[in-house]
Amino acid sequence: MAEVSSPVLSNHHHNGEYGNGDSAYGSQDSGMNSSNGNGKVTEEFSNGDVKKEVKDEAVNSDDDVPWGQLMEREKKKKQNAESDSEDEYKPEKKRKSKSKKADSDSEDDYKPEPMEEEEGKGDYEDDDDDVPLSVKYGTPEPSSAKKSKKKKKKVSESDDEDDSDDDMIEKKKKKKEKKEKESKSKSTPSSKPKKEVKQETSPVKRKKKEEEPEEIWEWWKEEKKPAGVKWNSLAHKGPLFAPDYEPLPDHVHFKYDGKVYKLSPEAEEVAGFYARMIDHEYTTKEAFNKNFFKDWRKVMTSKEREHITDLKKCDFGVIDVYYKEQSEIRKAMTKDQKLKIKEEREAEVKIFGFAFIDGHKQKVANFRIEPPGLFRGRGGHPKMGMLKKRIQPEDVIINCSKDSAIPEPPKGHKWKEVRHDNAVTWLCSWTENVLGQNKYIMLNPSSKIKGEKDYEKYETARRLKKRIDSIRAVYQEDWKSKEMRVRQRAVALYFIDKLALRAGNEKDVDEAADTVGCCSLRVEHIKLYDKIKLNDDDKHEAENVVEFDFLGKDSIRYFNRVHVEKRVYKNLKIFMENKSPGDDLFDRLDTATLNEHLRTLMPGLTVKVFRTYNASITLQDQLMKLTNPKDNVHQKMLSYNRANRQVAILCNHQRSVPKTHEKAMENLEAKIKDKKKEVDAAKKELEHARGAAKEKAQKKYDRLKDQYKRLKINRTDKDENKQIALGTSKLNYLDPRISVAWCKKHDVPIEKVFNKTQREKFRWAIDMTNNSDEEYIF
DNA sequence: AGTCCGACTTGGATACAACTAC
DNA sequence: GTAGTTGTATCCAAGTCGGACT
Known part of the structure; x- marks a missing residue:
């Protein structure tokens, strides 16, 4: 059994450092990164003082050498074997042209279920083609020179000390935040474990009208409502037209x-x-x-x-x-x-902008x-x-509690309907005319209703962590199943787990753009290569490579080459047999079936949980790897952003490169050059200085050098980030408790990682992670 | 068993605000 | 001022998923 040694099983994202070779996943992952449609993401610091990464070379040190040949030989044999054992497998070309049943063409009387598979066994036995590669990336080096006089103590309040002045922006922000903090005073969790009990909301001196709904509802300390009940009372003012x-x-x-x-x-x-x-x-x-x-x-x-x-x-x-x-x-x-x-x-x-839910004032989104x-x-x-x-x-339905003041429709108008459904969370809804879909007015992410759900999501992902090994074992085993649908399911799940693909529901062809996810992949979306370089600049070729090229959500291109286990590779060949490019790759699989199966493996498990899990675990692993305790806050943040970036790459979160990017980079470049000159000048000065002047010169030199370094880090960060969007993953996939714990452990003020809105949304996490000493949550 | 649809999450683009640099 | 940047808020489209419906 391939089990433990399999990358998927044992390492997957746990120790894979994306973008740099390493670990069992190295080859795949580096492939993933560098060709992920985002261009390369090879991490490499120009100012070598931070960290250097070694590109994976072991890519296909693959054991396969023996295998390769064997395969060559066996291929034919197998092909025959397989094809006849499976020749009853006639693809169901149910290219779901939309919901319409359309395809009655199940002409093939294919009986999938009991698929004789006298063949295989033998060939499969040993396919442990996934040798773990040595881990080879350097640990981040302390950025030497920098005396990194981290303000141990009060970092969170005055973190900028250690930032020299080229950090104006940060400072400004800080100031603002400080102000805001003052007004909110106690409620700021940061390091005070004890938050003042509900601050005296009443007589708060609101310095500005900007003060918001200062009541903080610590719902995470309360009992949950019975399932299905979303609220007991709900009052609001309706929509603004x-x-x-x-x-x-x-x-x-x-x-x-x-x-x-x-x-x-x-x-x-x-x-x-x-x-x-x-x-x-x-x-x-x-x-x-x-x-x-x-x-x-x-x-x-x-x-x-x-x-x-x-x-x-x-x-x-x-x-x-x-x-x-x-x-x-x-x-x-x-x-x-x-x-x-x-x-x-x-x-x-x-x-x-506000609603009252169970007596608590909450922001409306x-x-x-x-x-x-x-x-x-x-x-x-x-x-x-x-x-x-x-x-x-007249198009709008209002949802609120019976006894609440029903929102007033604009003069001369009335609502389409007023209902009192506490099984749903929306306040208002209407049907949009283009696609005929419902639209809703709902609460802000900082609300209890959203927060609780978010929290649950991460709890489910954590539960998956405990089961992931056995689940991976199950699907690997299923690669050998006699039932084609089970094999398809297993291969699809493997992609979902390994590549964080989305489920891929069916879409109505004339109601939407042609995009796909895992279950809806078509033959035309993948290519198989027995041997090929994962990246153009790789030295070696990898074997059993699958190339993905399709449009995913929002028509964002997903392009990636990955090395896969032999069995997967072979299965894919089978799935593609006798199909046209437009046919479904997994013709016996859909999201409903897959999720149904997942539920049997773990309660609450669905496809998207894998995305959440893999994103979060990747962040955690990357943070552990990249963070150097000796770094200063700035450098640590760079590491954080890089970890975040790995996740964004995994999830294929892209953004269009702003046309201003090139220019911005040039400007930065020029600035760096200027700074360098200053540094050199200062150096000279220092060399000639004597006495008191010398000390002064030294100071100046240090400061300039520091700024210079900072600029370079900045450049690196910016460049690496140009087409990768970090926001989505931070907001939707990364368990905030990981970030909070990391901040605490490394004395990084939470404000560096989460802006105000994010802190509001993740208040539960910030508070919960307070009194635990768990460094990492996941 | 398949389809439809309601409800809710996820996602990139864009508008906007806040600053800086000139 | 004005132009240029950058980070944040807003917008609303496009997914996921479960359950009702047929």
Whole structure:
């Protein structure tokens, strides 16, 4: 059995350092990183003082040498064997063209279940092709020179001391935060284990109106509600509607076929939506224009409709300019004007921004009803450009408790319905017209209702940690199953676990862009290579490589080459036999089936738990590896960000590279150069200085050198980050307790890791992790 | 057993605010 | 001021998943 020695089983992300070779996973992981569509992520510090990483070379020191040949030989044999043992396996080409049953073509009478497999056994026996590679990455080196006079003690309050001045931004922020802290006083958890009991909320001297719902509900110290019950009482003010349309001034006109054409307000409003997007790539897309024009014509008067028949003859130029001017005007407003607007907004928040749940005041997340506009579907969405209609009170369902004050609809209107359903968490809902989906107004992530759920999510992931070994053993065993569906399930699960793929529900072809997840992968999305380099710059080739290339959620490309176990490789070949590129790779599997199976392995286990688990465990492992206790806060934060980045890479969280990036980097580069000059100058000065001057010169030199170093770190961080987005993983996948524990252990102020919003969201974690000495939570 | 759909999480883009540098 | 950056808040689309429905 491959069990323990298998990378998946034993190491997976636990000791795999992504992007640098190492460990059993080295080869795969490095492959993953470097080719993950994000370009390389090879970590390498130019200012060698932090850490150097060795690229994995052992990639395929694979035992396979013997295996390779054997395989060659066996391949044919096997192919035959397999294909006849499995030749009853006729792929079900159920290319679910949408929900519609469409495919009755199950012509193949394939009986999957009892699949004779007299073959295999033998060949499989020994396929332990996954040799652990030696771990070879260096430990982070203390950034020497830096005297890193960490403020042991009060770091959390005045952490900037150790940051020299090029840290202005941080400082400013700090200041702000400090202020904010003051006002919130006690509630700040940080290191005080004892939080003052509910502070005297009442007579708080609110320095500014900005004070929020200062009551802190420590729900994590309370009993849970019975399952299904989300609240006992719920009161709120309903949604805030978008402002009415303001018709354009007369001189701002639409032109058709070169001539001014006055539109009805309805048509004009929609024309305005388009005009405001004229610079956007969307308006160059055929589908967008087609959908827009069709919907636009629907809101035209019959006369307009008759006249305006060709989008190409439409000239939105003047409208476009007008809106641009308006936005300029807004930007150029005086302080007072801006302040006034701000206050108005705050007043709205005050009213609509909060709900009372079981007597506690909680922030509402999105109390503004989505304004009308043009639907911006992502990727090749078939409905892009369609008109999103204005939502009226008559479209909105209110959910609140019976005895609460029912929110008032705007004058002259009424709600679609008022209900009192405490099995759900939403306050308001309506149905959006483009896709016919429900939209909701819900509470802010800092609320109990969201927080509790979040907490549960991580608890489930932790439970998975305890079971992961045996679960991996199960699916590895299932690679050999006689049942094709079981094999498919096992291989899919392996991908999900190893690569953190999403489940991949079926999608309706004409309601959404063509994107896939694991279960919906098609043959065309993978390629198999018996031998190939995982990265172009690798020295060696790896064997049994699967190349993934598909569009995932939000049409973000996932590209990756990974080495897989022989058995997996062989299975994939089988799955692909006799299929066309457009056929499902896992034709006997869907997310429902997979999740059903997972539930039998562990209560609460679903596909997405693997993503959470692997993300969190990766962060924890990486933190342990990368953090050097001797580093200063700044350097530690770099390590933290790198750990975070590994997770983002794993989860394929990308962002488009801002066009300003190159320039920003150049600027930084120039700054670094300048600084270097200063340093050199200071050095010279120092050499010539004597007496008191010498001391001074030394100081100056040290300071400059420090700044210089800081700049370089900065550059590295920025560059590595250019197309990787850390936010999503931090917000959704990383157990915040890991970060909190890390901060405590390494004397890093929590504010460095979580900004204000994040601290609110993760208050439970910050508080819980306080009194435990567990260094790492996961 | 398959489909549909409601509810809720996850995700990148964009708007905006806060600062700095010039 | 103004332009340029950067971090944060907001927005809303696009996933996941369970349960009702057929």
